[in-house]
Amino acid sequence: xxxxxxxxxxxxxFYGSDDATVHALAGVNLSVRRGEFVAIMGPSGSGKSTLxxxxxxxxxxxSGAYVLDGEDVSELSRAQxxxxxxxxxxxxxxxxxxxxxxxxxxxxxxxxxYYRQDADERPRVDEREERATRALEDxxxxxxxxxxxxxxxxGQQQRVAIARALVNQPPLILADEPTGNLDSHASxxxxxxxxxxxxxGVTILMVTHDPTIAAHAERVVCLRxxxxxxxxxxxxGNCVEREGRR
Amino acid sequence: xxxxxxxxxAWEGLALNKARSLLTxxxxxxxxxxxxxMLGVSAGAEAAIAERINSLGADLIIVGxxxxxxxxxxxxxxxxxLAIAENVRGINGVSAEQFTxxxxxxxxxxxxxxxxxxxxxxxxxxxxxRLLTGRFFTAEENDRKTKVAVLGYGISQDLFGAxxxxxxxxxxxxxxxxxxxxxxxxxxxxxVDYDGRVYIPLSVVFQKFSSTMVGADRVRTIxxxxxxxxxxxxxxxxITALLxxxxxxxxxxxxxxxxxxxxxxxxQEATTEAFRDLLAWVAGVSLLVGGIGIxxxxxxxxxxxxxxxxxxxxxxxxxxxxxxxxLLEAVILSLVGGLAGAVGGIAGVYLFGSLGTMRTELVxxxxxxxxxxxxxxxxxxxxxxxxxxxxxxxxEALRRE
Numbered sequence: 001x002x003x004x005x006x007x008x009x010x011x012x013x014f015y016g017s018d019d020a021t022v023h024a025l026a027g028v029n030l031s032v033r034r035g036e037f038v039a040i041m042g043p044s045g046s047g048k049s050t051l052x053x054x055x056x057x058x059x060x061x062x063s064g065a066y067v068l069d070g071e072d073v074s075e076l077s078r079a080q081x082x083x084x085x086x087x088x089x090x091x092x093x094x095x096x097x098x099x100x101x102x103x104x105x106x107x108x109x110x111x112x113x114y115y116r117q118d119a120d121e122r123p124r125v126d127e128r129e130e131r132a133t134r135a136l137e138d139x140x141x142x143x144x145x146x147x148x149x150x151x152x153x154x155g156q157q158q159r160v161a162i163a164r165a166l167v168n169q170p171p172l173i174l175a176d177e178p179t180g181n182l183d184s185h186a187s188x189x190x191x192x193x194x195x196x197x198x199x200x201g202v203t204i205l206m207v208t209h210d211p212t213i214a215a216h217a218e219r220v221v222c223l224r225x226x227x228x229x230x231x232x233x234x235x236x237g238n239c240v241e242r243e244g245r246r
Numbered sequence: 247x248x249x250x251x252x253x254x255x256a257w258e259g260l261a262l263n264k265a266r267s268l269l270t271x272x273x274x275x276x277x278x279x280x281x282x283x284m285l286g287v288s289a290g291a292e293a294a295i296a297e298r299i300n301s302l303g304a305d306l307i308i309v310g311x312x313x314x315x316x317x318x319x320x321x322x323x324x325x326x327x328l329a330i331a332e333n334v335r336g337i338n339g340v341s342a343e344q345f346t347x348x349x350x351x352x353x354x355x356x357x358x359x360x361x362x363x364x365x366x367x368x369x370x371x372x373x374x375x376r377l378l379t380g381r382f383f384t385a386e387e388n389d390r391k392t393k394v395a396v397l398g399y400g401i402s403q404d405l406f407g408a409x410x411x412x413x414x415x416x417x418x419x420x421x422x423x424x425x426x427x428x429x430x431x432x433x434x435x436x437x438v439d440y441d442g443r444v445y446i447p448l449s450v451v452f453q454k455f456s457s458t459m460v461g462a463d464r465v466r467t468i469x470x471x472x473x474x475x476x477x478x479x480x481x482x483x484x485i486t487a488l489l490x491x492x493x494x495x496x497x498x499x500x501x502x503x504x505x506x507x508x509x510x511x512x513x514q515e516a517t518t519e520a521f522r523d524l525l526a527w528v529a530g531v532s533l534l535v536g537g538i539g540i541x542x543x544x545x546x547x548x549x550x551x552x553x554x555x556x557x558x559x560x561x562x563x564x565x566x567x568x569x570x571x572x573l574l575e576a577v578i579l580s581l582v583g584g585l586a587g588a589v590g591g592i593a594g595v596y597l598f599g600s601l602g603t604m605r606t607e608l609v610x611x612x613x614x615x616x617x618x619x620x621x622x623x624x625x626x627x628x629x630x631x632x633x634x635x636x637x638x639x640x641x642e643a644l645r646r647e
Contacts, residue, residue, distance in 0.1 A: 058560060058640050079564040086562020097557045097644065101262040113255065114247050114562035164561075 004067075005034045005171055005203050006055065011064035011074075013050050013226075024050040026226035027064070032205065034171070037198040039214040040207045042223035048207050049176075051223065055205060056089055056174045057081045069171050086114045087121075090165030094177035096157045098149040098164075105145040108132040108164045115168075135163040139193060155186030162193060166202075173197065175206040179213055191216050247567050256574035259551075270543040271583035273536030274623065278587025278616040279594055281529040285612040286595035288522035290605035295515060305338075305475055306372070307482060308505045309468040309489070321493055321501045324448065324463040327366070329492060330470060334484040336477035341365055341372040342448055342465040346455040350444055352405040352416035352425075360401065361443045362418055364451025372471040380412045380427025388447040395423040399431040400441035418444060421454055478506060533616075536583065537623035544576050544631035548638075555635050556643025569636035576628020577621065584620030588613050 013025040025047045032038055042048045053059040054066060057073055060081070066074045069088050076084065085091075090111075098107045109132040115122040123131060136145055139159040141152075149157050158178060165173055175194065179187035195216055198204055208214050222230035260267040309330075311322050327342035343365050350360045367385045370376065383394045395416055402411050411425040423446060432440035448465070456462045472481045482504050489502050548555070555568055563571075592608060599606035 053641050056560070079566065082559060082562050082564040082567075085560060091560050093644070097553065097560075099554055099557070102258075110558070111561045113251055114558070114564075114567060117248055168562075 003033050005032050005036075005069060007031045007067045008055075008061075009065045011051075011054060011061040011066060013047075013054065013059070014062045023226050025054070025061070028223075028226070028228060030221065030228065030231075032203060034203055035198075035201045036219060037195075037204045037217045038206070039217035039220045040205065040223060041209060041211075041214055041220055043209075046223040047226040048223045050226075052174060052176055052205075052207050056091065057084045082114070083116055086111060086116075087119075087168065088170050088172055090168065090170040090173045092158070092161055092165050092173065092175040092178045094180035096149070096154075096161045096181070098157055098160055100149050103146045103148055104136060104141060104152070104160045104163075105129065105132050107149070107160055108135055108167050111164060111168045132163070132167055135167045136160065138166070139163045153186065154182050155189050158182060158186070158190050159193060162190070162197075166197070171203060173202055173204045175204065177208055178206065179208070179210070187213065247563070249570075252567060252570045253574055253578075256571050256578055259547075259571070259575055260578060263547075266543065267579060270540055271579050271586065273539035274533070274580050274583025274620050275536075275587040275590060277529065277533030277536040277623075278584050278620050279591035280532050281526075281616040281619065282588060282591025282609075282612045283594040283598065283606075284522075284525035284529045285609045285615075286591075286606040287598060287604060288518065288525055289607040289609045290599065291518050291521065292515075293607050294605050295518060304507060305472045305478065306374075306507055307470040307472060307478065307485065308503075308507075309470065309485060310466065310503050310505070312501050312503045322465055322468065324452070324465055326489060326492060327465060327468045329488060330468065330485055333488055334470070334481060336473050336481050336484075338471040338473050339368040339372040340471075341369045341469045343369075343467045343469065344448060344451050344456070344465045346451060348419045348455065350401065350405075350416060350418050352411070352414060353407075353409075355405050357401065357404055362451070362455070363443055363445050364448040364455075365445055366448050369445065369469075372469050375432070376430045378428045378430045379410055380425070382427055382445075383447055388449050391447065391449045391453050393421060393423045393450060394426045394447065396427040396429060396445040397425055398429050398441045398443040398445075400439065401444055402428045416444075418446065419455060421450075482506070533619055533623060536620075537580070537627040540576050540579055540624065541627035541631060544572060544628055545634070547575070548572060548631050548635045552638060552643045552646045555638050556640045556646070559638070559640035560644060565636040568638075569632045572632035572635045573625065573628045576632065577624035580620045580624030580628075581617075584617045587620065588617060591616065 008028055008030045011025055011028045012023070015022040015024055028047075028051060030051075040048050040051065050059070054061050055068075057068070057076075058081075060076075061074055064074065065072055068084065071084070073081065073084055098104075099110075102110075109128050112123050112128045112131065133142070133145060136142060139162050141156060141159055141163065144152060144156060144160075149160070152160065173194075178194065179190055182190060191213060194204060194206070198218075204217075206213075206217060214220055219231070219233050221228055309322070309326075324342055327340050330337070331340040343363055345361055345363045347359050348362045350357045350362070367383060367388055370382050377396070378399060380396070382396055383392070387394055395418065397405070397411060397416070405411065405416065406414060411428060414425045416423050416425055429441070429445070452462050456464070470481065470485065472478050485504055486497070486500070490497050490500060493501055495501050558568060592613070595606045595608045598604060
């Protein structure tokens with residue numbers, strides 16, 4: 001297995017055309033090794049959302065190459081990108097994005113529905129509930145399987161979302177402001193959980209604007225105006241300081 | 247994702263919003279039910295007319311005097327009937343009829359002014375009448391002017407009640423007759439009471455009841471039974487040619503008329519057809535409205551569930567998975583509506599029929615027809631909303647509140 005999980009080469013993203021063109025990404029080169037825990041920081045408008053969308057295969061770059069898990073995904077069709085998301089990426093959203101009318105268990109089972117029919121690793125129907133139950137037990141919600149999202153606290157809901165992100169055992173977890181809607185206690189809980197995943201060897205990319213949250217990561221990438229302006233270990237303090245000095 | 251998994255997701259989506267799903271299907275339920283009921287009502291009306299034609303004889307040709315021609319009433323005679331029987335090809339029987347109104351008594355009861363029909367022995371075969379008990383009179387009895395009578399069901403009831411009148415004596419006018427049979431009840435058709443009649447040999451009418459003013463062998467009507475509906479036109483042409491020659495009249499100014507039951511009932515049939523077409527339109531339109539209802543709700547549903555669609559896409563749903571999910575929701579709605587509508591429609595057909603005001607007949611083909619139409623409505627009106635759902639950009643969709 002190669003050491004690099006993902007690698008972008010000169011990735012750009014433009015919106016609009018002609019005079020009104022917006023350069024959301026101006027040429028990003030980013031490499032992430034397997035097992036790394038990377039935080040992406042930057043002020044709003046810096047392009048970090050666009051970068052996350054491209055890294056999450058929700059969007060395609062205007063130019064440049066993006067290799068994920070040994071596969072160039074920058075030219076894939078919408079349907080092929082959906083398969084890549086299903087197998088290789090687990091999403092954790094700021095607003096949890098659980099389906100309100102489904103139980104925690106059903107929410108966690110959802111990614112297993114969208115396996116390609118011919119996929120070898122496609123879990124059998126009777127295995128799915130078992131795997132979802134295990135994933136919920138792993139995030140400490142083994143006693144909340146049949147609760148609906150509105151019967152759970154914010155922290156618990158985000159843990160359901162984390163179980164959902166993990167259930168297909170993807171090589172990459174993308175977390176977009178995972179604590180943005182949580183109080184400090186729940187934030188602490190969720191970050192402990194994510195830290196635990198990192199120690200188990202899961203690769204994590206996390207967008208945040210909060211330096212104390214970014215401090216959990218071992219490497220902080222700082223974006224500004226669609227370019228990486230700082231990339232280094234720990235703290236993320238330098239990113240904020242630079243901003244402050246401006 | 248397999249088809250059945252998508253079906254499961256679609257079903258789940260509907261089950262989570264039961265009240266709305268039910269209201270949405272209501273349009274299809276009403277549409278399908280009305281298709282089945284409307285077809286049942288018009289089939290009932292058609293059957294009633296067909297039955298009327300058959301009860302009067304569908305392959306029957308009626309020869310009578312031409313109305314409004316002076317002197318025509320006395321030109322049609324028994325020999326004309328014999329000539330038709332002898333010369334016309336493609337016929338199964340000829341029955342000449344003359345009638346007289348007489349008082350009839352028997353079993354101690356007197357009935358005044360009863361229609362007494364003098365007919366030939368072919369009468370039951372030609373007119374498609376059946377006997378309830380006893381027999382009809384024979385050619386021999388007609389030739390010998392035997393005083394025998396066959397009673398209409400109503401007359402038999404009035405005179406003898408439940409008793410079998412076979413062998414009983416009845417007096418018609420001032421002549422005594424022996425009863426040899428009773429006709430099956432036919433009921434009242436077009437205001438004519440077919441059961442309030444007595445049938446005797448035509449020769450006896452000529453002998454006992456004919457007015458010398460118009461001639462002893464005059465007949466009012468000659469009924470000719472064709473071998474099949476196909477030869478009707480040929481038989482009519484032959485009869486016309488024969489009578490023109492015998493009566494020595496111009497073809498353009500005949501003193502007789504040749505009609506079929508079809509002519510008489512054609513107008514009624516045309517009316518029923520127009521009625522059926524109208525009903526079919528109404529039913530079709532209501533099914534269309536039901537389909538538009540589905541499309542409307544599916545569009546609302548796609549808008550409402552934009553976030554859900556975005557999430558499913560992020561988790562790996564391909565555009566086709568999303569499209570199929572919403573398409574199946576529409577198809578399930580219309581099929582469930584079709585099923586409920588079929589049950590309601592069948593119930594409606596029997597309910598309307600039992601009210602007694604109209605006759606209905608369940609058309610078996612209307613069930614798969616209505617069901618198929620509902621399925622097509624589902625696919626047709628579900629396609630657009632489903633395509634809208636599949637086209638959503640996951641990033642935009644996830645950002646939507």
